[in-house]
Amino acid sequence: MKKSAKAKSKTRSRKSTTGFKPTKLKLLIPVPSDIAIAQAGKLKPILQVAQEAGLQERDLELYGPYKAKVHLDVLQRLAKRPNGKYIDVTAITPTPLGEGKTTTTCGLSQALGAHLGKRVFTCIRQPSQGPTFGIKGGAAGGGYSQIIPMEDFNLHLTGDIHAITAANNLMAAAIDARMLHERTHTDDEKFARLMTRNGEFTDAQRARMAKLGIKGKTLADLSLEDKRRLFRLDIDPKSITWQRVVDINDRHLRRIQIGLGDEEQGHDRITGYDITVASEIMAILALTTSLADMRARLGRMVFATDTRGAALTAEDLGIAGALTVLMKDAIMPNLMQTLEGTPAFVHAGPFANIAHGQSSILADQIALKLVGKEGYVVTESGFGADIGMEKFVDIKCRYSGLTPDAAVLVVTIRALKMHGGGPKVVAGRTLDKVYTEENLELLTKGAANMARHIQNAKKFGIPVVVAVNSFKYDTPAEIALVQKLAVEAGAEGAYNCTLWMHGGKGAIDLAKAVVAAASKPKHFKFLYPLDIPIKQKIETIAKEIYGAAGVDYSPEAEAKVELYTRLGFDKLPICMAKTHLSFTDKPDIKGAPSGFTLPIRDIRASIGAGFLYPLVGTMRTMPGLSTRPAYMDIDLDLKTGKIKGLF
């Protein structure tokens, strides 16, 4: 730490070349709660943050004084500017407590921007409100490495998730209403008339005509059979994959029966709710590259097959335009700031198992232009590197065209000891003493997990810097051992970080190493090409990244391979829905196992988002509330207007 502190005093006084003024931290010991630090944080007006980042007032839609949305046409304006360096923060296989990826992402940015005088942007995910009111634990980083205002970050922000909820559920209502109307109106001729306005077709109807090979300018040009094909979707109720969503931990909605009202009699069915961030629309928000691309992706979303087995899309339903209208503001990235005043985009937050778990492509693209050639964009990928980084590369980078310059692998001594055979780590329970006392043996054994992740990153051609997110009970010998083993495994280096306790000052060595690693020549490559068969893609990930000997498919999965190949969805990348707590499908198997067989229970498709997701085990897409949920501590201080009890 002494070294870092010195480095800092040298750099802090250096005048930034970008007009950027760092926000000075007043570090307290003991470190106060996250919300206390966040509320004591000095906020620059977001207009100043924007201007320092190279944005103009007309590029912004302000949402109060400390948040703004950024118009996408910034991308056109800066099209010719070279991109900055692109840094992905990932982690080893984590404990259930998490290893501090977001804290590292924020703290590293603070180090680069506020201490090394680099142009920098942080790009991270917007969290779901479910955990905010369910489990105590924020997603804005922690300690002195946070995004502020953390209350806005963890609550409505600018309403993007609410827009997704609205769009997702409008589509769900439309599906059930359409089935009811198709069954109720048995006269094909009359139904066709009802579905047009004065016999004119909508754009969506014309799109469906093109797909079905039906020609005509108005309804009168169509045969009865064509009218039937055009207007009756003949949705197979059993094939519906579209669920309703709510951004709340409401476990009683996991499986429900709808349509029990007197006026819907005979139109009941079993369905369920997911939490909003599991919606395909969230994955689309994260992967889209323009308004036109989002409109097209929303149109391509498949919600069911018809009774003849053909895929039915949002476009067939005639709802893709309305969904785009609901999402037109959400597509703009949200500008916020870190505790040390560096700029941050908080945008999109899809699930990291059934989806790819990354913040938005658009935020990264804009940020890379804004920081320019000499600058750095620090982003984060969900879960451990076996899932997060692999999807970052093979899904996100594939759709964005961007390539990373370096990866930061976050490790904790605690997690490595767990991988070495330490007792189970459980949230809310006191840590076993092997975690709070020096134990080089467990650490050495557990470092195999870190080594596998480092080697995996190198398969993508990405240089890896290890960030040791250290705790007060980690010993110098333990940290030195991790540093040695990391370098032996192929990392550029490993650095002790105290970002939680010291903010950017606690990550100066890491930041310097990242700068060095990112300046190396690029040898980036995808893990697999898109034009190989579905099974071959799955097997490549399983063997190359997880260390599996082979893959076992259930009959359902085999059937889906066949179905998706027949429907032409086999050219999509693969998004493995696997536990993040192990390289295998079993959360309890730690370390770096090999020789196992990875079971594929089923395969699902997010055609609009653009990936197939094999289910490795059961994925929960709707959390529950505990006996004593976090909402019990949350209230508004009526005197100050400040939120209390948030974390």
Add this chain to the structure above:
Amino acid sequence: MKKSAKAKSKTRSRKSTTGFKPTKLKLLIPVPSDIAIAQAGKLKPILQVAQEAGLQERDLELYGPYKAKVHLDVLQRLAKRPNGKYIDVTAITPTPLGEGKTTTTCGLSQALGAHLGKRVFTCIRQPSQGPTFGIKGGAAGGGYSQIIPMEDFNLHLTGDIHAITAANNLMAAAIDARMLHERTHTDDEKFARLMTRNGEFTDAQRARMAKLGIKGKTLADLSLEDKRRLFRLDIDPKSITWQRVVDINDRHLRRIQIGLGDEEQGHDRITGYDITVASEIMAILALTTSLADMRARLGRMVFATDTRGAALTAEDLGIAGALTVLMKDAIMPNLMQTLEGTPAFVHAGPFANIAHGQSSILADQIALKLVGKEGYVVTESGFGADIGMEKFVDIKCRYSGLTPDAAVLVVTIRALKMHGGGPKVVAGRTLDKVYTEENLELLTKGAANMARHIQNAKKFGIPVVVAVNSFKYDTPAEIALVQKLAVEAGAEGAYNCTLWMHGGKGAIDLAKAVVAAASKPKHFKFLYPLDIPIKQKIETIAKEIYGAAGVDYSPEAEAKVELYTRLGFDKLPICMAKTHLSFTDKPDIKGAPSGFTLPIRDIRASIGAGFLYPLVGTMRTMPGLSTRPAYMDIDLDLKTGKIKGLF
């Protein structure tokens, strides 16, 4: 019209005394679609609108360039300023097409502000997104009398309705989770420990202790029996009145069975969804007068009774603080503008049957201070005057302490002819020719409906000005007849208005008459005092306002009268849930019927909002989607970024 046009040219050039610059309209004939007019409308930056209205930059939270939330502390700053005149726009018993209340509200404001040089504020409701994507038809006014940007108005606006959805559904999830946990944890001692953090009580737990007469500082001070009473709510599942909500027309959610998942087995129950604007939290948003008041009202919301028959509240559930946090931004009124650049608050939009159907008290209070002594606040009450105005007076004004200075009763020749016996008016069908040709006989007969509403308003001591919202096929003789009959019934006058076609210019005579009426001495009174029995309040409304001879109570209603009296809820005002299409409970009975018996099917309670609502017939709280819903026409023009097909 000629007279109005002249009056306008005189006043338009007059320099406003307030620094207000009207936005000039370019009136086109034929009148374009609402969205075409709205998108062609010149928007002032909202900061300018705010400054012209007397607000400072620090009073605002900007939401993009054309919307802003206004901080409530404006009320403290302006506390000593006298209020402006308070004008309520209401209507006769409408046809299903609506008679143009919002158009009149906007156009009258435009006339007062842009043509007569008065300080003015429009205060109206935020519409639900359900109808926006369901039935074609906006809620932002129409023609040249609208609130803009109309797309924002009809879509997310600043997220208030989304916040209500989130808060309402968090509470719903909490109720079901609590029942599950109380049943699962059978050990009282252990359950009590789980419900505290280190044995400490939350504020909500202390509030429940006070209510139950339990004393103690920590868990250790309590007897097992006290722990049991404190932590076990013993919710009677059959008594739960709290529904989930979604701001979408999703009829399949009207009645559903939840908790069918494997892990919730045995915890299933039948419940349903309402549209979000039917949530009690929406009614609270509309009736609250401060952050502290909202916190208290949210805490008082009753969601069920326990197995011993005691009312259970959000405070008992420990969730009122979290709900307040979710609603802390929504409580601030949203500033927008009319097509002629006068300021408007768009804030809250509760149902007009099961709730009171009025925009927020806080918006009115702030607006009345901002316009000051010589100014005018024009607000609107939902449905016809028998419901809207009565609730405006007896519920909204009672909670706000504000009293209206004049009422504007909107009539159409079309609706009066319908009341006189004209054929049924159905949305989407061509009007019968009695409505498009002169027919003084039907009109004379139908004017009895208008007369009843005028006389009702006078029972509250409010002077009434009639606004004839005229159509191109209304004849001069018809308009003159309405004017004569209105004055005979006690109105201050009746004025031909062409607000749809001409904006404020089409309501100058009306505006002048409103100015004159509002300057008369006040004789305002409530219809009933709060301290009479529930039945007496219901009967007063039924007889005095509806013209009923008496009231008939179902056994359920009788039981509720008894229950609510026992629980101490009998001092609340009454919010009749009755059809707006008739003075009676039967939508088909037009005109001004009397001598009928009003049936009360049941009585429900919104204790947090602060009213009891007797059900006169069945009220639908979740609309459906038609065979061809509006969403089919809605899309984004990818070249211009503009919304098309909205209305």
